[in-house]
Amino acid sequence: MKYYVVLDTNVVVSALFNLSSVPGIILQEALAGRVIPLLHEDILDEYNDSCTAPNLSLTTGTLKSR
Numbered sequence: 001m002k003y004y005v006v007l008d009t010n011v012v013v014s015a016l017f018n019l020s021s022v023p024g025i026i027l028q029e030a031l032a033g034r035v036i037p038l039l040h041e042d043i044l045d046e047y048n049d050s051c052t053a054p055n056l057s058l059t060t061g062t063l064k065s066r
Helices: 009-017 022-031 043-050 060-064
Strands: 001-004 035-037
Touching: 009 043, 022 035, 043 060
Parallel strands: 001 035
Antiparallel strands: none
16 A cells, blocks of 8 residues: 655655654655655745755755764
8 A cells, every 4th residue: 555645844854854753754755665745846846945945054965964
């Protein structure tokens, strides 16, 4: 059975900061194809806006070091 999820932006951002957290595990399940994320252009835009916000300091280097 496949599960479908809408990943709230807060879940995605939290997951990127800590892959061993519950949001991180959910994101890993989505990336592995065990759950299917439901996406829409508006959600993708919000992900982009949030992940590139200056106050978040989310960079590739930040993510690789975690």
